[in-house]
Amino acid sequence: MGNALIEVLERALAARREAGLHRTRRTIDTAPGPRIVVDGRDVLAFASNDYLGLASDPAVVEAARVGALRWGAGAGASHLVCGHLTPHAQAEAALAEFVRPCEGARGLLFSTGYHANLAIVTALAGRGDAVFVDRLDHACLYDGAFLSRAEVIRYPHGDVAALAGRLAASTAQRKLIATDAVFSMDGDLAPLPALLELARAHDAWLVVDDAHGFGVLGEGRGSVAHFGLADERIVYMGTLGKAAGVAGAFVAAHPAVIETLVQAGRSYIYTTAQPAMLACAILASLLAIRDGHARRARLARTIGRFRAGVATLPWTLLPSATPIQPLVLGEAAAAVALSQALWDRGIFVPAIRPPTVPQGTARLRVSFSAAHTDDDVDALLAALAEAVWACRAVR
Numbered sequence: 001m002g003n004a005l006i007e008v009l010e011r012a013l014a015a016r017r018e019a020g021l022h023r024t025r026r027t028i029d030t031a032p033g034p035r036i037v038v039d040g041r042d043v044l045a046f047a048s049n050d051y052l053g054l055a056s057d058p059a060v061v062e063a064a065r066v067g068a069l070r071w072g073a074g075a076g077a078s079h080l081v082c083g084h085l086t087p088h089a090q091a092e093a094a095l096a097e098f099v100r101p102c103e104g105a106r107g108l109l110f111s112t113g114y115h116a117n118l119a120i121v122t123a124l125a126g127r128g129d130a131v132f133v134d135r136l137d138h139a140c141l142y143d144g145a146f147l148s149r150a151e152v153i154r155y156p157h158g159d160v161a162a163l164a165g166r167l168a169a170s171t172a173q174r175k176l177i178a179t180d181a182v183f184s185m186d187g188d189l190a191p192l193p194a195l196l197e198l199a200r201a202h203d204a205w206l207v208v209d210d211a212h213g214f215g216v217l218g219e220g221r222g223s224v225a226h227f228g229l230a231d232e233r234i235v236y237m238g239t240l241g242k243a244a245g246v247a248g249a250f251v252a253a254h255p256a257v258i259e260t261l262v263q264a265g266r267s268y269i270y271t272t273a274q275p276a277m278l279a280c281a282i283l284a285s286l287l288a289i290r291d292g293h294a295r296r297a298r299l300a301r302t303i304g305r306f307r308a309g310v311a312t313l314p315w316t317l318l319p320s321a322t323p324i325q326p327l328v329l330g331e332a333a334a335a336v337a338l339s340q341a342l343w344d345r346g347i348f349v350p351a352i353r354p355p356t357v358p359q360g361t362a363r364l365r366v367s368f369s370a371a372h373t374d375d376d377v378d379a380l381l382a383a384l385a386e387a388v389w390a391c392r393a394v395r
């Protein structure tokens, strides 16, 4: 007898496949870097968020190794029970001091950026409040907003005037503006100075998700420093698994915000602390970020070389100055075809499809690292020029 529960799942999975939205994982058989082995094949990859090449940096890896020997493999408990170890406390202080979104800011480590965003939004907003989200914000800001039970008010991407109208029209008790600082699939920056002005005018919090800016922008200090901003209403969230090359995330904010997250952030309280060995690796990574001028200069040069090269190809690049350089194709099938054509030439660039991006904006998300060389960029450009034909056939 067939199981009806399984049949329902299998029908839904088949429909997903037919729509070209089925996703599979590739298994990587090497440490992170530009040249990796993907499903048994050597490729040149432009796919990772390891923007500074720190995930395989010898000093960071060694700090994790030594940290594991000194502090063990796991933290053993949540931060509020007995999982908060000395390296966690040191990393929190160092990260807050480095980013400084306001005078006297404190730091708080989380196991992931997803956990951090859930904690921030649910601790600062609830029933009767309103959370204002950019249409292209990361899924976990949306999830935090929905979970908070506050009213979720979307505004068009980067549209400050539309947000101003929605803030003025809202009668919510507490207001919270939540934005990606660098949009994860487009690579553009949020208008943080204008958003902060609105937050001041409407007495709202400004939650800045800097997953893709920390380590890269503002001499490594992130997007808030990039714009020269500082304010007690800024709640800064940086992730540590992207440019920092490790794992986890941190919040830097006014001490009252941090204490509120410790007391009321359920995704902070009810989860095991990240292993202290990772906090050791994060401290080493922070030193590399602080002294990372050469890495950032190398990255900027790579991005410029790519943008200049693509100008001769039939695709329009989005106005991004960050390591995220999407080629928007439109239909999911076209993005998949171009990704496949590159793959056939030994180059791995993932196709990003709905629902990760809006319908009709399927794309190749090209991402760069300080570990890429000029030759790597030239190889990508040459493969793209050849692949133009593969893509035309689909259209």
Ligand SMILES: *Cc1c(COP(=O)(O)O)cnc(C)c1O
Residues within 6 Å of the ligand: 111, 112, 113, 114, 115, 117, 138, 140, 180, 184, 209, 211, 212, 239, 240, 241, 248, 249
């Ligand atoms: C990756 C990402 C997150 C989640 O961070 P993790 O540490 O991977 O959970 C949050 N926000 C944005 C914008 C991201 O790109």
